[in-house]
Amino acid sequence: MGTRMTFVTEEEGINVFLKSKEVNFELAVQNPVYRTASIPKNTFLTLHEKLYIMIKGKLGTFNLYQLTGQLTEELHEQLENLGTHGTMKLNNLVRHLLYPVTMNIFFKKGLFPTDKRKIKEFYQHFQAYDEGFEYGSQMPECLLRNWSKSKKWLLALFEKTIPDIKTYKSVKNNSTTLMQAMLDIIETERKEEESPNYGLLILWASLSNAVPVASWTLAFILSHPTVHETILEGISSVFGTAGKDKIKVSEDDLKKLPLIKWCILEAIRLRAPGVITRKVLKPVKILNYTVPSGDLLMLSPFWLHRNPKYFPEPELFKPERWKKANLEKHAFLDWFLAFGSGKYQCPGRWFALLQIQICIILILYKYDCRLLDPLPKQNPLHLVGVQQPEGQCRIEFKQRK
Numbered sequence: 001m002g003t004r005m006t007f008v009t010e011e012e013g014i015n016v017f018l019k020s021k022e023v024n025f026e027l028a029v030q031n032p033v034y035r036t037a038s039i040p041k042n043t044f045l046t047l048h049e050k051l052y053i054m055i056k057g058k059l060g061t062f063n064l065y066q067l068t069g070q071l072t073e074e075l076h077e078q079l080e081n082l083g084t085h086g087t088m089k090l091n092n093l094v095r096h097l098l099y100p101v102t103m104n105i106f107f108k109k110g111l112f113p114t115d116k117r118k119i120k121e122f123y124q125h126f127q128a129y130d131e132g133f134e135y136g137s138q139m140p141e142c143l144l145r146n147w148s149k150s151k152k153w154l155l156a157l158f159e160k161t162i163p164d165i166k167t168y169k170s171v172k173n174n175s176t177t178l179m180q181a182m183l184d185i186i187e188t189e190r191k192e193e194e195s196p197n198y199g200l201l202i203l204w205a206s207l208s209n210a211v212p213v214a215s216w217t218l219a220f221i222l223s224h225p226t227v228h229e230t231i232l233e234g235i236s237s238v239f240g241t242a243g244k245d246k247i248k249v250s251e252d253d254l255k256k257l258p259l260i261k262w263c264i265l266e267a268i269r270l271r272a273p274g275v276i277t278r279k280v281l282k283p284v285k286i287l288n289y290t291v292p293s294g295d296l297l298m299l300s301p302f303w304l305h306r307n308p309k310y311f312p313e314p315e316l317f318k319p320e321r322w323k324k325a326n327l328e329k330h331a332f333l334d335w336f337l338a339f340g341s342g343k344y345q346c347p348g349r350w351f352a353l354l355q356i357q358i359c360i361i362l363i364l365y366k367y368d369c370r371l372l373d374p375l376p377k378q379n380p381l382h383l384v385g386v387q388q389p390e391g392q393c394r395i396e397f398k399q400r401k
């Protein structure tokens, strides 16, 4: 639709994408941000770097472990609502856990509705917004009636709740939530009329990839019996065998269970975002081509992760390949680009890994789980963000005795 895109697939092009000063993140995403969250260009460009630095700091490895206790508590609360046994679509089970946990932690405790009708309404609108995000980021809103309705519903929700978020004070500690810290920056720049729009944007960023990644990780673990067994043994050795206790999970406990983190990273490698993008500011030369300014440069982490030169036997789920990564020093494997790269690499990556680790530990500690369907295929239509499953995948869970 009038946008020129150049895809880089070879090392030389990838290096230009990752290192050239002539390609720009902000100008590549500004238009999609305008279409999906109605944030005007000047507001976006004024606030972007300040917000990014704050989010990166708050969710970076130095501060992150302050959230472990809260994450565990919130997840226990949501697991309690699942009861002692049941069968659900795997995706829905993960949504049931991560939607409220993320809302309550990033915005304000108790923000996620508890009334059944309101929860259903939230699910319906967030899912419609998320599923249509890719189209919404490219097309005029007037062509996407239902998507637009859900976008407006979510914006109205934030408009209503922002005064409460602003005045909320945690009883347990003095720290501000992520959204409160964002509001401080937005207000300092006198852009408060755009606060609900930022609420919507950060809600989408924090859930759209984390939910499918948690589902894929569980699906991979449950469909690889040896991995599943080893993880269960690890969990029993750290937390004991009973499934009823409200266990606490510490940073040290997580270090004793590296296989879970490797499984998450391997699931992300295999289902990585279809594309990430940069705008070309001045013509750049790649091999024999000159890519003109104004083009979007596109790189596919999904495709790159299937290159056997970088990832031997790339199609196989092999969590042990992550043994080689220096995760203690917060480094991933070379050529792993699921979180993007450079100045504006995903600032939520360490939070996502922590949240999913605790989520998986608590599910597998509390319940005996099995999949009732084979591992689903990935839907090839999704380019923005992590691949979605195609077809149904149900999970059966029974409380361990």
Ligand code: HEM
Binding pocket: 025, 052, 055, 202, 205, 206, 207, 209, 210, 213, 268, 273, 276, 277, 337, 338, 339, 340, 341, 342, 344, 345, 346, 347, 348, 349, 351, 352, 386
């Ligand atoms: C496994 C889950 C996740 C994946 C795979 C993922 C992936 C990505 C990718 C590929 C980008 C673009 C980076 C680039 O182009 O270089 C990005 C940006 C971003 N992510 Fe994540 N992400 C995940 C979870 C999260 C979470 C939990 C948050 C929570 C706050 C988050 C917040 C953001 C934000 C705010 C940006 C935009 C950064 C900017 O504007 O500069 N992400 N993410």
